Amino acid sequence: xxxxxxxxxxxxxxxxxxxxxxxxxxxxxxxxxxxxxxxxxxxxxxxxxxxxxxxxxxxxxxxxxxxxxxxxxxxxxxxxxxxxxxxxxxxxxxxxxxxxxxxxxxxxxxxxxxxxxxxxxxxxxxxxxxxxxxxxxxxxxxxxxxxxxxxxxxxxxxxxxxxxxxxxxxxxxxxxxxxxxxxxxxxxxxxxxxxxxxxxxxxxxxxxxxxxxxxxxxxxxxxxxxxxxxxxxxxxxxxxxxxxxxxxxxxxxxxxxxxxxxxxxxxxxxxxxxxxxxxxxxxxxxxxxxxxxxxxxxxxxxxxxxxxxxx
Amino acid sequence: xxxxxxxxxxxxxxxxxxxxxxxxxxxxxxxxxxxxxxxxxxxxxxxxxxxxxxxxxxxxxxxxxxxxxxxxxxxxxxxxxxxxxxxxxxxxxxxxxxxxxxxxxxxxxxxxxxxxxxxxxxxxxxxxxxxxxxxxxxxxxxxxxxxxxxxxxxxxxxxxxxxxxxxxxxxxxxxxxxxxxxxxxxxxxxxxxxxxxxxxxxxxxxxxxxxxxxxxxxxxxxxxxxxxxxxxxxxxxxxxxxxxxxxxxxxxxxxxxxxxxxxxxxxxxxxxxxxxxxxxxxxxxxxxxxxxxxxxxxxxxxxxxxxxxxxxxxxxxxxxxxxxxxxxxxxxxxxxxxxxxxxxxxxxxxxxxxxxxxxxxxxxxxxxxxxxxxxxxxxxxxxxxxxxxxxxxxxxxxxxxxxxxxxxxxxxxxxxx
Numbered sequence: 001x002x003x004x005x006x007x008x009x010x011x012x013x014x015x016x017x018x019x020x021x022x023x024x025x026x027x028x029x030x031x032x033x034x035x036x037x038x039x040x041x042x043x044x045x046x047x048x049x050x051x052x053x054x055x056x057x058x059x060x061x062x063x064x065x066x067x068x069x070x071x072x073x074x075x076x077x078x079x080x081x082x083x084x085x086x087x088x089x090x091x092x093x094x095x096x097x098x099x100x101x102x103x104x105x106x107x108x109x110x111x112x113x114x115x116x117x118x119x120x121x122x123x124x125x126x127x128x129x130x131x132x133x134x135x136x137x138x139x140x141x142x143x144x145x146x147x148x149x150x151x152x153x154x155x156x157x158x159x160x161x162x163x164x165x166x167x168x169x170x171x172x173x174x175x176x177x178x179x180x181x182x183x184x185x186x187x188x189x190x191x192x193x194x195x196x197x198x199x200x201x202x203x204x205x206x207x208x209x210x211x212x213x214x215x216x217x218x219x220x221x222x223x224x225x226x227x228x229x230x231x232x233x234x235x236x237x238x239x240x241x242x243x244x245x246x247x248x249x250x251x252x253x254x255x256x257x258x259x260x261x262x263x264x265x266x267x268x269x270x271x272x273x274x275x276x277x278x279x280x281x282x283x284x285x286x287x288x289x290x291x292x293x294x295x296x297x298x299x300x301x302x303x304x305x306x307x308x309x310x311x
Numbered sequence: 312x313x314x315x316x317x318x319x320x321x322x323x324x325x326x327x328x329x330x331x332x333x334x335x336x337x338x339x340x341x342x343x344x345x346x347x348x349x350x351x352x353x354x355x356x357x358x359x360x361x362x363x364x365x366x367x368x369x370x371x372x373x374x375x376x377x378x379x380x381x382x383x384x385x386x387x388x389x390x391x392x393x394x395x396x397x398x399x400x401x402x403x404x405x406x407x408x409x410x411x412x413x414x415x416x417x418x419x420x421x422x423x424x425x426x427x428x429x430x431x432x433x434x435x436x437x438x439x440x441x442x443x444x445x446x447x448x449x450x451x452x453x454x455x456x457x458x459x460x461x462x463x464x465x466x467x468x469x470x471x472x473x474x475x476x477x478x479x480x481x482x483x484x485x486x487x488x489x490x491x492x493x494x495x496x497x498x499x500x501x502x503x504x505x506x507x508x509x510x511x512x513x514x515x516x517x518x519x520x521x522x523x524x525x526x527x528x529x530x531x532x533x534x535x536x537x538x539x540x541x542x543x544x545x546x547x548x549x550x551x552x553x554x555x556x557x558x559x560x561x562x563x564x565x566x567x568x569x570x571x572x573x574x575x576x577x578x579x580x581x582x583x584x585x586x587x588x589x590x591x592x593x594x595x596x597x598x599x600x601x602x603x604x605x606x607x608x609x610x611x612x613x614x615x616x617x618x619x620x621x622x623x624x625x626x627x628x629x630x631x632x633x634x635x636x637x638x639x640x641x642x643x644x645x646x647x648x649x650x651x652x653x654x655x656x657x658x659x660x661x662x663x664x665x666x667x668x669x670x671x672x673x674x675x676x677x678x679x680x681x682x683x684x685x686x687x688x689x690x691x692x693x694x695x696x697x698x699x700x701x702x703x704x705x706x707x708x709x710x711x712x713x714x715x716x717x718x719x720x721x722x723x724x725x726x727x728x
Binding site: 027028029031032036137143144154226228229 | 352387388390392393394395396397398399401402405406419422423425426427446447489490491492495496519520
């Protein structure tokens with residue numbers, strides 16, 4: 001428990017630092033770029049709870065992310081809900097989706113689970129495309145509330161994302177260090193054996209899909225206010241699925257810090273590439289780095305560090 | 312050893328990424344920034360638009376620049392992804408210190424720029440967005456596409472008015488379009504026109520943009536035996552619908568309307584004679600009535616460069632308007648003798664501009680005061696040779712009246728012969 005206390009202290013310190021950065025009023029572009037990178041920290045961390053700890057590879061990240069985003073849109077349109085309500089609701093809707101998927105795919109393992117999650121994304125995108133109220137296929141311009149805290153809405157969103165990233169990482173760390181994490185690791189290594197040893201595999205799997213879904217929805221909830229225009233193609237973009245998988249792989253999937261390292265490195269590289277060279281280079285970077293890691297360091301940067309220390 | 316390879320790769324990528332930002336810093340240039348779809352779904356039009364803007368920049372710089380300063384374009388690839396737009400424009404304004412901005416290409420890429428433009432009081436010229444300013448009513452936004460004060464109905468107006476004038480007058484209408492942003496808007500406009508002109512709708516359905524086989528859709532339309540078929544589609548489905556209607560033998564009295572893509576060189580050459588008879592919207596065609604001052608010089612420069620760069624070789628659809636957008640901005644800067652956003656916007660709102668696409672006066676919502684969406688009909692297209700499209704006659708203008716350069720072949724079946 002003392003250890004967990006330290007985690008909270010460090011988390012609070014990071015949040016305070018985030019607010020400090022926000023009040024510094026440095027170059028506004030850094031808040032835009034920082035928001036996207038932090039968003040990926042949440043996404044990668046959330047994906048890793050199911051994919052890294054439990055070994056269930058989820059290709060449906062865009063579905064959960066977009067659920068968060070479209071829940072926000074719905075709440076903005078219907079009751080002009082404030083951002084915290086949107087985030088909470090987005091997370092809950094995505095968590096329910098995760099729980100549902102967990103139940104539906106109980107018997108699916110490995111590649112079949114992955115295909116089912118990919119299909120989920122396609123189905124939900126079709127639903128949203130045909131739902132006129134939230135913009136349908138035409139998309140919808142979202143108007144931010146006036147008089148934002150911190151004087152500027154993007155700076156405010158950046159601070160919110162710092163908070164969400166800290167919460168996501170604390171949750172991931174807590175799961176990893178507790179009996180749940182050990183259970184998930186057993187599930188990852190051999191599900192039958194784990195079941196025989198008395199690990200409640202079903203409950204753990206449902207827990208992981210729900211928590212992972214919740215955090216992915218939370219990551220998507222502020223998206224409409226960030227981009228100010230939402231349409232199905234960008235909310236359900238395959239980029240989220242690829243990055244959610246690539247970032248933990250690069251950082252290392254077995255520990256909470258792996259996805260954070262991966263998201264910061266890859267996210268920064270992508271942001272730099274988008275505004276310097278071209279996006280062809282952007283995709284190229286993901287490809288090259290991923291191939292390099294899969295071939296040379298299959299356990300990610302954490303694995304590399306461990307190997308270096310071991311010598 | 313192995314890990315050094317990885318570390319080396321990562322460092323090299325970062326170094327490469329950083330290198331791009333220090334390229335091209337001329338002496339105190341006027342910087343015009345924008346994001347453009349250079350990859351992704353809209354890149355086939357984004358690249359020609361960029362080329363047209365670069366030609367404008369070269370021409371201006373040859374004449375000594377604007378306000379005696381050289382012009383520099385700073386642009387980033389928005390990947391046809393709206394999510395990249397806020398970051399890109401923030402980079403342009405806050406890091407690159409762009410003096411002026413224009414929008415990227417397409418409705419969805421202009422939409423995320425609007426709130427930022429309003430927040431920072433920017434003057435924005437939009438490049439081919441449909442009804443972006445409906446919600447915001449931002450006075451300093453101007454749209455270069457000639458869709459006019461009521462953009463949603465602009466494609467349908469000419470098509471249905473033309474149909475209503477034919478004898479025997481067609482009666483029944485089939486409306487079909489993709490489940491996507493532009494087709495949906497165009498369909499809304501079409502329904503309005505159908506009602507206004509007293510036609511009877513016998514079919515009104517959408518299809519998913521990912522559809523591969525269009526024959527079932529076309530068969531369903533044929534079963535209702537409509538006189539008019541209005542199609543609102545994006546390039547891949549325009550091609551698919553056209554092929555399918557030839558396979559099935561769909562021959563209403565008049566067909567087309569809002570098919571995006573049929574204007575592009577590659578689509579025209581690949582479809583060839585299948586285009587014959589289709590009445591479709593367009594923005595510029597090489598007809599005598601469309602030869603505004605300067606347009607031929609533009610194509611003289613554009614076409615060889617486009618061939619070299621492998622982008623739309625004729626460039627009749629979007630490029631002249633992208634060039635015109637820059638002309639408007641340039642003329643406003645020269646006239647106001649400065650880079651004050653508000654003064655530039657006030658000037659643009661009050662002035663009629665002479666551009667290579669004719670005279671432009673902006674009106675309500677920053678759209679053209681008077682719309683000029685053309686209706687053209689593909690006639691006597693033979694084979695797949697690109698050269699035939701360079702001269703007049705293959706796409707005579709049927710609408711609006713003041714730009715008419717040919718007569719409609721009616722009914723559709725007659726044009727197929």
